Amino acid sequence: QSALTQPRSVSGSLGQSVTISCTGTSSDVGGHNFVSWYQQYPAKAPKLLIFEVTRRPSGVPDRFSGSKSGNTASLTISGLQGEDEADYYCSSYAGSYIVVFGGGTELTVL
Amino acid sequence: QVQLAESGGGLVKPGGSLRLSCAASGFSFSDYYMAWIRQAPGKGLEWVSYISTSGSTKFHADSVKGRFTISRDNAKNSLYLQMSSLRAEDTATYYCARVGGWSYAYWGQGTLVTVSS
Numbered sequence: 001q002s003a004l005t006q007p008r009s010v011s012g013s014l015g016q017s018v019t020i021s022c023t024g025t026s027s028d029v030g031g032h033n034f035v036s037w038y039q040q041y042p043a044k045a046p047k048l049l050i051f052e053v054t055r056r057p058s059g060v061p062d063r064f065s066g067s068k069s070g071n072t073a074s075l076t077i078s079g080l081q082g083e084d085e086a087d088y089y090c091s092s093y094a095g096s097y098i099v100v101f102g103g104g105t106e107l108t109v110l
Numbered sequence: 111q112v113q114l115a116e117s118g119g120g121l122v123k124p125g126g127s128l129r130l131s132c133a134a135s136g137f138s139f140s141d142y143y144m145a146w147i148r149q150a151p152g153k154g155l156e157w158v159s160y161i162s163t164s165g166s167t168k169f170h171a172d173s174v175k176g177r178f179t180i181s182r183d184n185a186k187n188s189l190y191l192q193m194s195s196l197r198a199e200d201t202a203t204y205y206c207a208r209v210g211g212w213s214y215a216y217w218g219q220g221t222l223v224t225v226s227s
Contacts (some may be wrong), residue, residue: 036213038155045205051213064113065121079142089155093212097160097169099145104154 004102009060022090034093119221132206140184143209148202
């Protein structure tokens with residue numbers, strides 16, 4: 001049950017795009033199409049942004065998109081807005097009813 | 111709308127026990143798998159426990175196996191987490207969440223558990 005690997009922090013300017021990576025193994029990210037991404041503001045509960053690698057829940061702007069290649073999943077945020085400044089977490093099903101999370105990435109909007 | 115509300119957190123001494131509750135409303139509780147997820151102060155998210163719709167299938171992370179037990183009462187639309195032999199490293203905000211396709215679309219506001227002497 002090792003955590004997925006995310007960069008500690010990323011930054012981008014207003015209006016630009018940023019991509020956050022999430023690296024796992026063939027047992028989790030690479031082996032299942034059940035990668036999710038969450039956005040979390042300080043002292044708030046996480047909010048689901050992406051599920052099943054690329055799908056967005058209703059209400060999530062299409063500025064948020066997900067992808068996967070091999071053992072690495074990615075979250076891309078285009079047209080950065082100030083309100084996007086938050087922590088982002090990936091997760092993946094790892095088999096045997098286990099879900100593993102990434103360590104989280106702090107996004108700073110410049 | 112879907113609402114999840116945790117309760118039962120607080121300060122407990124190492125080795126002590128605590129029972130968390132999660133009251134669900136706005137959806138058919140008995141139709142959904144449920145989970146507990148925790149977040150230590152300033153740290154990332156950690157999946158803790160998972161329970162099937164009927165309660166017959168339960169899984170726990172290695173870090174809490176043998177100490178924590180997840181359960182549910184579908185008649186009361188409630189989810190529980192019985193925690194025993196608590197350690198300092200169990201200090202965290204505990205969230206209940208509705209499971210869907212191995213993602214968590216709905217979360218409660220969280221309840222803080224502090225293990226300290």
